[in-house]
Amino acid sequence: MRPSGRARASAGGTPVSHRRTLAILTGAIFCALASAESLAAQGDSAASPGLRLGVLYLRADRSNPRVLAAGALADAAAARIPGAGLPxxxxxxxxxxxxxxxxxxxxxxxxxxxxxxxxxxPTAGKLGFSAAAASARGSAARERAVDVRWEVRARVAAAFYDIYRIERGLDIAVATRRLMEDIAATAEAMYRVGETSQADVLKARVEVARMTEEITAMRAMRLVSLSRLGGLLDQPVDSTTPPAILPRFPAALPAADELVRRASASRPMVRAGAADLEASEAESRRAGREIWPxxxxxxxxxxxxxxxxxxxxxxxxxxxxxxxFARSRQLRMRDEAGAMRAMAAADLAAMRAETRARAGEAYVEWTRARNLASLYRTTILPQAGAAVTASLAAYRVGRVNLMTLIDNQVTVNRYAQELAALEAAEGMTLADLEMLLGRELYDPNSGSLAPGGER
CATH class of the missing domain: 2.20.200 (Outer membrane efflux proteins (OEP))
Known part of the structure; x- marks a missing residue:
């Protein structure tokens, strides 16, 4: 039901012209499109303030309890080496x-x-085998300490990219809510002069409330991710933390087969398993000499x-x-050492198989995220923006209703959020590959601060 002419005059004073309301709506739509495009782009502002992944890595190396414990365990194993070969x-x-x-x-x-x-x-070279076993155990402990460090780095990266994804989604949601507020105000003005229905006004207000709900949930999710990051750093991290800066990812990676080969040979956990097998072999040979007086x-x-x-x-x-008591002691020691050697060999084979599988999976996921992100930047987001522009032109001449225009703009924002999720997935996958390879694939201190809104 539309208001009468008297109601229009009392509600709005001077009637709002159709051209003016369309101008207001046009400005709101183009501001939203510009916001979505800026959120999808990355500039070169490496010196801009923000939360950088490389800084988080350094903090984790210095203060993460697991990293410190693994380093202390490696030091303890190294301290046992000099005395292992002495009588x-x-x-x-x-x-x-x-x-x-x-x-x-x-x-x-x-x-x-x-x-x-x-x-x-001791006779029969027992001291030499003991020294070799202790040295191999020390090497295994050092490699495990390195593996723990890379594992913690991967977890820090996962928390960091989750924060980045949430912050980008939050920026997009804030921009969308501002758009919906402008559209709702425009729809109310048009409703007062009888140029649209009350359903458009109510729909716009519902969209404003829905975006407010999303913003509230995302802010809570950001605090949860910050708390998880603080636990990894063993340091307090709160809502005053600056926004995350997305690093510049590598343009290309080696072929999948090459990555799998490198990971199965150079992963610190695999090297630790190989050192454990070497130690078990030395201990098995020593156990075989225990029968010697x-x-x-x-x-x-x-x-x-x-x-x-x-x-x-x-x-x-x-x-x-x-x-x-050789039957119950020395011969049983030989059996025990042989079983431990078989276990070490099986563990090493399992580590290599798992590493190959994880490296192959991570490479496929990286390829998927990178290709889809490129597709979103070059095709999907521009076409979605063009659809909004076309629907705006059609709305001017009455060919589409307001809801079609709103739905098209919401679609643009949803694609922008999906792009942020793909960027975060690419970063997480690269962190997993770094853990499997035991080396960095890109500079974690590079990157730019994406344009943001309210946190």
């Missing part, structure tokens, strides 16, 4: 023999003081008093361990 410490014994009680004075003839040194010497060499010096002065005596002792 046991010698035993020094002091004996007071033939003493009278209770005064402990030396008895005639048999009373003497004795000093003895005994050293055990260990030698023990002792030197003894003794002296006693006599009527002629002091009598001095020396002794040399040679002994060997006897493996009387």
């Amino acid at each position: 046991p410490d010698p035993q020094l014994q002091l004996g007071l023999l033939g003493r009278a009680l209770p005064g402990l004075g030396p008895m005639d003839v048999v009373g003497m003081t004795q000093l003895q040194v005994v050293q055990m010497f 260990d030698l023990e060499l002792g030197v003894q010096y003794a002296e006693r008093g006599s009527a002629m002065g002091t009598d001095r005596m020396g002794s040399l002792m040679i002994g060997a361990s006897v493996p009387v």
